[in-house]
Amino acid sequence: MAELVAWLNEGDLDSPVHVRASMAHLNLVKIHPWADGNGRTSRALSTLVFSREALMPSEFSSIEEWLGHGQNTYRYYDMLKDVGGEVWSPQRDAGPWICPGAHHMQAQTAKRRIEFFRDAWLLLVDQVEISGLDKRMAFALMPALAGGKVRRTMYQRDADLNSDTAMRDMKAMVRTGWLRSHGQARGRFYTAGPAMDPVKAKMKTITKPLHNPYSTR
Known part of the structure; x- marks a missing residue:
């Protein structure tokens, strides 16, 4: 652990950050210093390396x-087993572990979520006003559109x-078919x-749809 901490602070600082983050993740999870929570902590450490940059x-x-x-x-655990081995094996090739695809897909997921709520909000406001209701009702319709329950x-x-106003609005949205009670x-x-x-x-x-630019398929 002392060697890992020293490397985090001083080692390979010229390497691309996604490489350092991936190796920090792999090394900590393979050192396995705790009885539980090693995977979660290793992934958090990877995020920390990005944040420090x-x-x-x-x-x-x-x-x-x-x-x-x-x-x-399941793919994550299979890759961890293939690259890391059953025991601490620093001589094994870590190349396959350095895969930026997961980070790219996560970034796309976050970006798509932001764009979804932006576009859905604008569309709901427009359609609600067309139906003769107040645009504020989009506050109730947005979580319903995302599949949630609204109270x-x-x-x-x-x-x-x-x-009183909220109750009247809910009744109006049910009456016009925007919501089900x-x-x-x-x-x-x-x-x-x-x-x-x-x-x-x-x-x-x-x-x-999401697209992994590093996929060979």
Whole structure:
């Protein structure tokens, strides 16, 4: 660990930051100094190396989210086993581990999320006004569009309304088909209604798929 800390502070400072971050990640997880949490801490250390270079915010430099998606977790552990071996093996080739693809995909994911909420908000405001409702109702429709449950109190807070106005707005959105009501009294919540379908369809057409520029496939 002392050798790793010394390297983090002084070693290979001229190397590309993604190489240093990847090697910091690999070395710490293979030293395996704790009984649990070595993987999470190693990935956090990788993000720290990026942060020390002031390269990008953690939303883009961290690959934690990407590694937890779908089959990526299994590929990550398979690569760790192939490169690192069963025991500490510093003589093994670490080249395959230095893969910027995951960072690129994470950056695309974060960028796409920002663009999705930007475009969806503008589209909702436009469509809500066309339907004769107040554009403030987009505060309630946005989380519903993303697949979440909406509560009157949440809308009231986000749109900075009093309870009576928020309640009237929720009823109007249900009446016009923008939202569906579920449950009763304090347990009531709302989800996307049929009027949201054209907005969902439009968002699918303008949301671009992710592309790994380092993929050989």
